[in-house]
Amino acid sequence: xxxxxxxxxxxxxxxxxxxxxxxxxxxxxxxxxxxxxxxxxxxxxxxxxxxxxxxxxxxxxxxxxxxxxxxxxxxxxxxxxxxxxxxxxxxxxxxxxxxxxxxxxxxxxxxxxxxxxxxxxxxxxxxxxxxxxxxxxxxxxxxxxxxxxxxxxxxxxxxxxxxxxxxxxxxxxxxxxxxxxxxxxxxxxxxxxxxxxxxxxxxxxxxxxxxxx
Amino acid sequence: xxxxxxxxxxxxxxxxxxxxxxxxxxxxxxxxxxxxxxxxxxxxxxxxxxxxxxxxxxxxxxxxxxxxxxxxxxxxxxxxxxxxxxxxxxxxxxxxxxxxxxxxxxxxxxxxxxxxxxxxxxxxxxxxxxxxxxxxxxxxxxxxxxxxxxxxxxxxxxxxxxxxxxxxxxxxxxxxxxxxxxxxxxxxxxxxxxxxxxxxxxxxxxxxxxxxx
Numbered sequence: 001x002x003x004x005x006x007x008x009x010x011x012x013x014x015x016x017x018x019x020x021x022x023x024x025x026x027x028x029x030x031x032x033x034x035x036x037x038x039x040x041x042x043x044x045x046x047x048x049x050x051x052x053x054x055x056x057x058x059x060x061x062x063x064x065x066x067x068x069x070x071x072x073x074x075x076x077x078x079x080x081x082x083x084x085x086x087x088x089x090x091x092x093x094x095x096x097x098x099x100x101x102x103x104x105x106x107x108x109x110x111x112x113x114x115x116x117x118x119x120x121x122x123x124x125x126x127x128x129x130x131x132x133x134x135x136x137x138x139x140x141x142x143x144x145x146x147x148x149x150x151x152x153x154x155x156x157x158x159x160x161x162x163x164x165x166x167x168x169x170x171x172x173x174x175x176x177x178x179x180x181x182x183x184x185x186x187x188x189x190x191x192x193x194x195x196x197x198x199x200x201x202x203x204x205x206x207x208x209x210x211x212x213x
Numbered sequence: 214x215x216x217x218x219x220x221x222x223x224x225x226x227x228x229x230x231x232x233x234x235x236x237x238x239x240x241x242x243x244x245x246x247x248x249x250x251x252x253x254x255x256x257x258x259x260x261x262x263x264x265x266x267x268x269x270x271x272x273x274x275x276x277x278x279x280x281x282x283x284x285x286x287x288x289x290x291x292x293x294x295x296x297x298x299x300x301x302x303x304x305x306x307x308x309x310x311x312x313x314x315x316x317x318x319x320x321x322x323x324x325x326x327x328x329x330x331x332x333x334x335x336x337x338x339x340x341x342x343x344x345x346x347x348x349x350x351x352x353x354x355x356x357x358x359x360x361x362x363x364x365x366x367x368x369x370x371x372x373x374x375x376x377x378x379x380x381x382x383x384x385x386x387x388x389x390x391x392x393x394x395x396x397x398x399x400x401x402x403x404x405x406x407x408x409x410x411x412x413x414x415x416x417x418x419x420x421x422x423x424x425x426x
Contacts, residue, residue, distance in 0.1 A: 011416070015409045023368060078416050086411070093313045097306035098407075107408040148415060155236065172414035174407070188418045190410050194311075194387070195320040196228045197403050198299070201385035202361060203224070203291050205401045 010051045011078070016041045017048070018074045022107065025067045033064035080108045087113040087146045087170075089161055090153035091121050091131050094176050098150060099127035111150070113140060137161070141168035151175040223264045224291070229254045230261070231287045235320065238280045246277035293321045300326040300359045300383075302374055303366035304334050304344050307389050311363060312340035324363070326353060350374070354381035364388040 020040045024032050034052075038045040052058070052065070057073060059065040075081045086104075088095055088111050098104075099111060116122060117134035124131045132140065141149070149170045153161050158177040165173060165187075172188040233253045237245050247265075251258040265271070265278070270286060272278040288294045299317075301308055301324050311317075312324060329335060330347035337344045345353065354362070362383045366374050371390040378386060378400075385401040 012413075015412050015416075018412070019406060019409050026368070078412055080412055080415065084411070084415055093310035097310040100306045101407075104408060107412075109408060109411055147418065148411060150411075155239070171418040172411075174410055174414060188414050190414055192405060192407070192410065193232060194314075194405070195317060195322060196232050197387055197405065198297070198322055198361060198363075198385075199228050199231070199291055199293055199320075200225075201387060201401045201403055202293065202297055203228075205360065205384040 006054050010054060013041070013043065013047070013051055014074050014078050017051070018071060018078060018080070019107075021067050021071045021074070025071065030067055031064045032067045032070075034059065036064070075108070082108075084109050084148055085112045085144070085146050086110060086148045086150060087115070087137075087141055087144075088129075088150045088152065089115045089134065089137060089165075090151060090157075090176075091116040091118075091124075091126065092152060092154070095150075095152040096126055098152065099129055101127075109148075113144065113146065115140075134161075138164050138168040141165065141170060145169075147171040149173050151177060153177060219267050223267060226254070226256065226260070226264055227287050227291050230264070231284060231291060231293070232320075234280050234284045234287070238284065243280055244277045245280045245283075247272065249277070288321070295321075297322050297361055298325045298357070298359050299323060299361045299363060300328070300350075300354055300357075301342075301363045301365065302328045302347065302350060302378070303364060303370075303389075304329040304331075304337075304339065305365060305367070308363075308365040309339055311365065312342055314340075322361075326357065326359065328353075347374075351377050351381040354378065354383060358382075360384040362386050364390060366390060 017037060020037060021032060024036070024040070029036070034045045034048040038048045041048070052070070055073060055077060057065065057070060072081070086109050088098060091099070091114055095114070095116075099114060104111065111129055114126070114129045114131050115134040115137050116131050121131050122133050147170060149165050149172070151158065151161060151165075151173050155177055158175065162173060170187065173190070175189060175191045177191070230250060233250060234245060237249070237253070242249070247258045247261040251261045254261070265283070268286060268290060270278065270283060285294070299322050301311060304312070304327055308327070308329075312327060317324065324342055327339065327342045327344050328347040328350050329344050334344050335346050360383060362378050362385070364371065364374060364378075364386050368390055371388065375386060383400065386403070388402060388404045390404070
């Protein structure tokens, strides 16, 4: 169980540990040292050891952590120990790519519903999911109890769909629309903004470090 | 010009201002108040005003900022005043979606080269870009002087391709591969990890706020 002693920075790093351990395990590395885990996460081994010690996980000195068991422990802490059903709204290029994205399921997420408002797409099946009419979003999401929704609609439709999602009881939105969503505080929104990420990379790579500090 | 007085937090927010102003302008809002800009960026109006005052931009009292001119000023500061050519490696579902992503160009980025190692893809044209043989990555990127590369290859190929990109003189990598890249410090890497973002959303929406602090 999480206690209040655990710093939020540690919780943040647990997601990276979870991800990196899953990758290492897929590559066949069943025992992972704090040094290896630290390397792939770009942090110090001592930080890894301290973070994991909060949860009574110390590994075996000189050997390392059992990857599978550590993954399960972390999953429980970060609330990923149950499969999470996800709805997707907007089946354009990005939406289609997400439906075909095979590793979501390995990581505990499953897109179980997909919506679009284009008659030419409704009824199609992409990656095992049938595209439904966006007119039914509220009813379908509400009755299924899905809390996490991926939004991959054009800019102009974002706010409208987000409002419907709110009425449907969605708790979290992962949005690929670059324009900020104004949502009530009880809905979590994360925006994936590729242009901003690229802009940041360009800036960081061409600005002298001292200027940035 | 950027001076050392400007805090890095301000620089970070400039990317969000740039993005939000572009969105507002596309919607027809030519004059934008600090209140509006603050709202779409989820920060305080006073912060917006303070950030912009570093660059001698004060807007017109009671009216607001001229969006187009502010965008240009910010672009200069964050080094986006010239079009940035980008190479893309890996033409799977995500890569294909990126090639068709129409707004990159509006935002100053242009994917001008795309690579894959599958004979069935090489020679195809997706979104105006012809897919080239991945065997030529180093030579082509080196001779074109491209510094920013999007990596959308399967996990197992990430490190190998990243090494080639380093030899080719790439300075920044935006990676869709979830497994951490170990790169020299002079190459900037940003990983877009959708599962980690979803995991974080789920965690935040089901954990009581006090627990997170």
